Amino acid sequence: MRLDKFLAESSIGSRKNVRIYIKEGSVKVNGQVITEPAIDINENVDVIEYFDKLVIHPGKVYYMFHKPAGCITARKDEVNKTVIDYFNEVDMNGVFHVGRLDKDTEGLLLFTNDGDFEHHLMCPQKHVEKKYFFIALGSLTEDDVNKLEKGLSIGKDEPLTKPAKINIIRNGTYKEFEKEMDIKKFYNIDSNRYNQPVVSGYLIISEGRKHQVKRMLKAVGCYVIYLKRVSIGGLTLDETLKKGQYRTLVEEEIQMLLKDL
Numbered sequence: 001m002r003l004d005k006f007l008a009e010s011s012i013g014s015r016k017n018v019r020i021y022i023k024e025g026s027v028k029v030n031g032q033v034i035t036e037p038a039i040d041i042n043e044n045v046d047v048i049e050y051f052d053k054l055v056i057h058p059g060k061v062y063y064m065f066h067k068p069a070g071c072i073t074a075r076k077d078e079v080n081k082t083v084i085d086y087f088n089e090v091d092m093n094g095v096f097h098v099g100r101l102d103k104d105t106e107g108l109l110l111f112t113n114d115g116d117f118e119h120h121l122m123c124p125q126k127h128v129e130k131k132y133f134f135i136a137l138g139s140l141t142e143d144d145v146n147k148l149e150k151g152l153s154i155g156k157d158e159p160l161t162k163p164a165k166i167n168i169i170r171n172g173t174y175k176e177f178e179k180e181m182d183i184k185k186f187y188n189i190d191s192n193r194y195n196q197p198v199v200s201g202y203l204i205i206s207e208g209r210k211h212q213v214k215r216m217l218k219a220v221g222c223y224v225i226y227l228k229r230v231s232i233g234g235l236t237l238d239e240t241l242k243k244g245q246y247r248t249l250v251e252e253e254i255q256m257l258l259k260d261l
């Protein structure tokens with residue numbers, strides 16, 4: 001699409017005015033000032049800025065979703081409820097989830113029809129950080145923390161995990177956790193094992209391998225009983241969204257995610 005057409009369709013101004021803005025040097029394509037209105041841009045790939053502000057074409061959509069446990073990250077499923085089933089008021093044709101969360105994982109999941117945005121967030125070379133809150137049976141020693149931070153083996157024939165960041169929030173027993181949190185709904189333990197150690201914390205990883213957090217914690221002897229993704233890059237789950245609710249991302253959030261990269 002022509003650059004001037006893209007800007008006019010994005011409500012920056014009339015076709016005539018946007019040509020002037022372009023010639024004046026107010027428009028950047030992929031970080032470079034472009035002064036030629038007729039230049040062809042790829043609206044699915046190129047990043048267009050007007051006075052350093054990202055221009056979003058109205059055809060593009062971006063949603064933040066608070067995924068509940070119990071639904072699967074897929075478009076369709078014969079048996080299970082899917083994440084798409086929660087978007088019954090919007091047209092989700094061509095809109096896809098950015099990455100996946102396991103059926104029992106809760107938290108931040110993004111949706112878009114912008115392939116470039118998805119690629120930026122998912123591409124392993126970009127190392128976008130994802131932060132997870134976990135509760136796990138077991139305990140973490142200093143040595144375990146070091147292993148998680150340095151990188152460890154989580155499967156035969158797989159490379160070591162990339163260095164991660166870990167922040168332990170609490171060590172306690174199942175009984176103690178149960179008093180404060182409704183962990184019974186995630187994992188119901190036999191009462192004669194109530195003294196079993198439980199640990200909670202945040203794990204930040206920059207990869208997206210299958211069941212990665214669970215497998216990393218398993219590699220140091222912990223069994224995840226609750227997992228929630230709280231952030232992706234600089235974007236944190238909006239806690240005013242109840243489980244199963246979504247909202248569109250605001251321009252600053254989209255800009256921040258793209259600029260982060």
Ligand code: URA
Nearest residue numbers: 102105211212213214
């Ligand atoms: N790691 C996991 O183990 N599960 C998820 O859903 C996401 C990350």
